[in-house]
Amino acid sequence: MFEPIDKISNLSEFKEDVFKGKIFVFKKSEITLKLVQEIRKNILIEYDGQLEKLHLLDNCEEISSKLVTNLKKIPEFKKLFKIFLEEIKFFHEKSYWDQFRVRVAPAQNKFSYREASRISSHRDTWGTNIHQQINWWAPISSISETNTMIFYPDYFARAVKNSTSTWDLNTYLEHRKREDFSYPSAPQLLEELPSDANVQSVNIEPGEILCFSGCHLHSSSKEESDNTRFSYEIRTICQDDLDNRREAPNTDCDLQWQFPKIFRNIDDNSPLKLLAE
Numbered sequence: 001m002f003e004p005i006d007k008i009s010n011l012s013e014f015k016e017d018v019f020k021g022k023i024f025v026f027k028k029s030e031i032t033l034k035l036v037q038e039i040r041k042n043i044l045i046e047y048d049g050q051l052e053k054l055h056l057l058d059n060c061e062e063i064s065s066k067l068v069t070n071l072k073k074i075p076e077f078k079k080l081f082k083i084f085l086e087e088i089k090f091f092h093e094k095s096y097w098d099q100f101r102v103r104v105a106p107a108q109n110k111f112s113y114r115e116a117s118r119i120s121s122h123r124d125t126w127g128t129n130i131h132q133q134i135n136w137w138a139p140i141s142s143i144s145e146t147n148t149m150i151f152y153p154d155y156f157a158r159a160v161k162n163s164t165s166t167w168d169l170n171t172y173l174e175h176r177k178r179e180d181f182s183y184p185s186a187p188q189l190l191e192e193l194p195s196d197a198n199v200q201s202v203n204i205e206p207g208e209i210l211c212f213s214g215c216h217l218h219s220s221s222k223e224e225s226d227n228t229r230f231s232y233e234i235r236t237i238c239q240d241d242l243d244n245r246r247e248a249p250n251t252d253c254d255l256q257w258q259f260p261k262i263f264r265n266i267d268d269n270s271p272l273k274l275l276a277e
């Protein structure tokens with residue numbers, strides 16, 4: 001279900017495939033390895049041990065929180081990622097992206113600091129209600145079966161109970177401004193998935209990059225692990241997909257509004273605006 005690819009030969013067909021639920025894995029290249037190396041170089045400033053074994057330190061929580069904070073908004077990461085998007089022939093005029101985030105998924109799943117935590121099952125589009133959203137995700141350290149990202153491919157087009165009808169991004173942001181973290185950062189899954197649900201775990205190497213529709217139901221692995229996981233992610237939206245309503249199906253998102261404000265134009269940093277606004 002994870003289709004390896006070097007470069008996009010037909011962008012429209014590629015997008016159609018993504019919006020139908022196909023998941024691509026871009027192969028390693030000089031630029032993707034350079035990006036991993038650049039992130040690791042910045043991690044080294046705070047932590048010079050083996051990334052997968054960070055949890056063995058007593059102060060691993062403190063280091064993880066510091067790392068994810070320090071690694072936000074380093075412009076070099078986005079610069080390199082843009083070159084990657086150009087090289088694979090994805091980038092064309094008027095595209096938007098959100099923040100470049102490095103995440104730490106702890107081995108034992110016992111602490112939680114936003115980007116330093118395991119994440120439960122969700123669709124990224126539950127937070128924005130924009131179905132043209134494409135997710136890019138990649139490991140920075142080697143990942144193991146027990147600490148990776150997992151997909152529920154059969155639920156791409158199957159609805160699940162969730163809290164999108166009552167969740168609101170603006171309310172969340174207002175709470176966060178007051179440093180009140182009691183409001184959930186994203187809508188939640190409100191049902192237990194069957195234990196025999198088809199689960200596909202991601203097993204890719206640093207330098208490879210996963211590309212999938214933001215409508216996919218996915219989560220962090222649920223098991224305890226011997227390894228801490230470092231990964232990065234970013235989301236993109238292309239103006240021509242918005243214009244042509246080329247998008248993934250809205251399976252079960254009941255948000256009242258669309259929330260484009262987390263997306264910025266890749267070239268001039270102007271905010272994404274949707275016509276309906």
Ligand SMILES: [Fe+2]
Nearest residue numbers: 122123124218
């Ligand atoms: Fe996600």
